[in-house]
Amino acid sequence: MTRAFSPYFDPEFDSLYERINGPSCRVTFDNDTVEDNTIVKIDCVKKQDQLLEVVQVLTEVNLTITKGYISSDAGWFMDVFHVKDVNGKKVSDQKVNYIQQAIDSKRVAASKIKPQTNKLYNTDLHKEPTTIEMTAIDRPGLFSEISAALADLHCNIVEAHAWSHNARLACVAYISDQSSDTRIDNHRLANIEHHLNTILHASNTSEKTSLDLTEQKDVKSTGLINAGGSEGTMTVVERRLHQLLLSVHDFDVPHTQTVSVSSAKASVLIENCDEKGYSIVTVQCKDRRRLMFDTVCTLADMQYVISHASVNSHGGSAFQEYFVRKIDGGALSTEREKQHATKCLEAAVERRVCEGTRLQLCANDRVGLLSDITRVLREKGLVVLRADLATKMEKYVDITFYVRDVFGNNVDMELVKSMKREMGLIDLAVKNEKIVKPNSPTAMKPRFSIGDIFRSQIEKLSHSLVTYM
Numbered sequence: 428m429t430r431a432f433s434p435y436f437d438p439e440f441d442s443l444y445e446r447i448n449g450p451s452c453r454v455t456f457d458n459d460t461v462e463d464n465t466i467v468k469i470d471c472v473k474k475q476d477q478l479l480e481v482v483q484v485l486t487e488v489n490l491t492i493t494k495g496y497i498s499s500d501a502g503w504f505m506d507v508f509h510v511k512d513v514n515g516k517k518v519s520d521q522k523v524n525y526i527q528q529a530i531d532s533k534r535v536a537a538s539k540i541k542p543q544t545n546k547l548y549n550t551d552l553h554k555e556p557t558t559i560e561m562t563a564i565d566r567p568g569l570f571s572e573i574s575a576a577l578a579d580l581h582c583n584i585v586e587a588h589a590w591s592h593n594a595r596l597a598c599v600a601y602i603s604d605q606s607s608d609t610r611i612d613n614h615r616l617a618n619i620e621h622h623l624n625t626i627l628h629a630s631n632t633s634e635k636t637s638l639d640l641t642e643q644k645d646v647k648s649t650g651l652i653n654a655g656g657s658e659g660t661m662t663v664v665e666r667r668l669h670q671l672l673l674s675v676h677d678f679d680v681p682h683t684q685t686v687s688v689s690s691a692k693a694s695v696l697i698e699n700c701d702e703k704g705y706s707i708v709t710v711q712c713k714d715r716r717r718l719m720f721d722t723v724c725t726l727a728d729m730q731y732v733i734s735h736a737s738v739n740s741h742g743g744s745a746f747q748e749y750f751v752r753k754i755d756g757g758a759l760s761t762e763r764e765k766q767h768a769t770k771c772l773e774a775a776v777e778r779r780v781c782e783g784t785r786l787q788l789c790a791n792d793r794v795g796l797l798s799d800i801t802r803v804l805r806e807k808g809l810v811v812l813r814a815d816l817a818t819k820m821e822k823y824v825d826i827t828f829y830v831r832d833v834f835g836n837n838v839d840m841e842l843v844k845s846m847k848r849e850m851g852l853i854d855l856a857v858k859n860e861k862i863v864k865p866n867s868p869t870a871m872k873p874r875f876s877i878g879d880i881f882r883s884q885i886e887k888l889s890h891s892l893v894t895y896m
Contacts, residue, residue, distance in 0.1 A: 556601035563627035565596035571801035597671035714745035725775035781829035
């Protein structure tokens with residue numbers, strides 16, 4: 428009689444791979460090889476949106492990515508980045524420790540990670556703000572109307588961020604009850620939503636507008652829902668602003684708006700590598716901070732999976748190349764898909780860049796402060812292109828506006844002096860952020876392109892990337 432035996436599995440087998448190859452995610456830093464950059468190398472098991480998570484972590488600690496090579500063949504993810512801090516120096520040991528913790532999320536519990544760029548307000552249980560999100564067709568004075576409405580509804584604006592692009596406005600605001608500085612109850616939220624909807628829809632345009640209002644029920648969920656990444660960080664807010672503007676088709680220029688040539692505009696080219704089933708997305712534009720974050724999160728929001736990539740910046744110009752597939756595994760098969768992706772990436776590059784004058788204000792916190800300031804801006808005929816407000820230590824408020832007049836011109840300095848007089852004790856600093864248009868044409872493609880290697884020898888891509896380092 429034949430006896431049947433069940434296969435035996437050693438309980439230690441599950442950890443064998445890790446014991447042989449090390450932890451599931453290895454992060455190494457090299458401050459010696461390159462003179463003015465730190466080399467960050469990440470090796471880990473591949474998962475969806477892995478590149479976005481890594482880029483988000485590097486962005487949160489204000490690192491500038493000057494060069495990068497990404498490969499994710501055979502279920503393994505490999506990144507090599509050249510980075511520097513905001514002062515153009517190499518990465519400090521303090522940031523190294525945070526990056527190692529944040530990227531290796533499987534080994535370090537999220538509760539133990541302490542981001543250095545969390546939201547600026549205090550996250551006390553009883554003072555947790557309520558998050559509201561707004562999208563609308565933009566018009567002069569709309570942000571001022573929103574601020575005034577919240578003040579009339581007895582809401583204190585703890586933090587707010589707004590982007591305007593192609594006549595669309597997206598705003599994320601954190602508000603609390605004026606009298607108690609606590610969360611706003613559901614009944615009041617419904618009234619606030621209705622009132623704000625009335626203001627947002629008070630436009631002559633026939634285009635659809637929307638307001639999405641979300642209440643945070645869990646005190647730990649202080650960030651934005653479904654925005655991805657760590658909750659409560661600035662990159663999550665910025666990604667949500669990208670998503671909101673994408674949802675209202677800000678990539679389409681309104682018929683009433685004159686198309687202007689801006690140095691912020693990207694040159695986007697999409698072609699297919701048919702033999703491997705990839706679409707090759709090439710982005711060339713003026714270099715700036717957070718550029719890679721903007722393009723990578725937009726590709727992720729369009730449901731494209733990045734398998735390989737190379738990025739490089741030199742002489743103020745940036746070159747990015749991504750090998751992508753749709754989430755179902757196919758390349759972009761039609762010209763319509765390619766045109767849509769091209770317009771979305773162009774918009775992603777343009778949204779953050781403001782051709783205007785930056786007004787930076789600091790004042791003691793009080794209810795209605797933002798409403799009063801934006802009223803002065805509106806009365807002076809200024810249009811708010813972007814706004815960032817944060818309450819620090821519950822005592823004072825930092826506000827940054829990017830503004831221009833209704834004709835698209837810079838703010839006259841005499842007008843600034845007049846605003847200073849009207850604002851009284853508010854400290855106002857002015858910086859001209861007008862972008863100087865380059866004399867040269869769109870940045871030339873660098874000598875190194877991952878596509879050159881990919882087309883000729885894709886199976887040896889990872890080795891080629893290391894060689895080029």
